[in-house]
Amino acid sequence: MRQASTQQQLTADSAAKTSQQIAAELFPIEANTECKPSTGLISTDRGRTIDFHNHLPTEEALWNLLDSVPDPEVPAVSVVDLGIVRSIEYTQSEAGQDDTGQEAPGYWQISITPTYSGCPATELIENEIRGALQRSGVKNYAIQQQLSPSWTTDWITDKGREQLRKFGIAPPAGDSRKPGIAADIECPRCGSNHHKKISEFGSTACKALYQCEDCQEPFDYFKCI
Ligand SMILES: [Zn+2]
Numbered sequence: 332m333r334q335a336s337t338q339q340q341l342t343a344d345s346a347a348k349t350s351q352q353i354a355a356e357l358f359p360i361e362a363n364t365e366c367k368p369s370t371g372l373i374s375t376d377r378g379r380t381i382d383f384h385n386h387l388p389t390e391e392a393l394w395n396l397l398d399s400v401p402d403p404e405v406p407a408v409s410v411v412d413l414g415i416v417r418s419i420e421y422t423q424s425e426a427g428q429d430d431t432g433q434e435a436p437g438y439w440q441i442s443i444t445p446t447y448s449g450c451p452a453t454e455l456i457e458n459e460i461r462g463a464l465q466r467s468g469v470k471n472y473a474i475q476q477q478l479s480p481s482w483t484t485d486w487i488t489d490k491g492r493e494q495l496r497k498f499g500i501a502p503p504a505g506d507s508r509k510p511g512i513a514a515d516i517e518c519p520r521c522g523s524n525h526h527k528k529i530s531e532f533g534s535t536a537c538k539a540l541y542q543c544e545d546c547q548e549p550f551d552y553f554k555c556i
Pocket of ligand 1: 518519520521522523543544545546547548
């Protein structure tokens with residue numbers, strides 16, 4: 332079980348085991364099948380090839396698929412690495428059985444937390460996720476917004492932070508309980524902590540614009556919240 336937040340680890344683990352057991356019962360072979368190449372392959376933006384038209388994806392495969400969905404505002408980082416995708420769980424549908432008395436399959440419940448409330452990118456993010464699922468043939472899913480607890484930069488993964496640096500953005504220094512001071516902010520290009528703040532707002536409201544006093548390059552700093 333992979334879970335985005337360690338805070339919810341225990342409850343999420345128990346829920347996930349149950350949902351995985353349900354999936355294994357309903358799809359005894361497919362649920363444990365690795366993604367196999369077949370006709371009509373989908374190439375994701377990051378070069379992965381995923382096709383779920385003929386079988387139920389595993390939870391891990393869905394995490395990998397969503398890890399190919401770039402954040403609209405910071406395309407170098409995926410919605411998974413930015414911490415927007417909170418959980419993916421298989422849930423049996425409420426009816427349990429279809430009209431013929433056959434057990435009806437369940438659906439994947441995908442919980443996402445917008446980075447900032449009222450952020451115009453939220454709807455775009457949801458559409459991007461929906462598009463990736465549909466292109467890969469994932470049929471039964473529901474996306475729900477989870478507004479509490481609210482998103483924090485603490486949820487950006489280490490891989491996400493590294494990708495921010497490569498993209499020329501200094502990742503948040505410190506954490507939400509103890510945001511870093513200016514000296515903790517490192518220039519993403521040369522690593523120097525000698526810099527000056529040019530503007531409280533960079534390319535987006537969640538970033539501030541700095542200029543490095545060693546390599547002279549301006550850079551965005553992803554504010555710690
Ligand atoms: Zn520098």
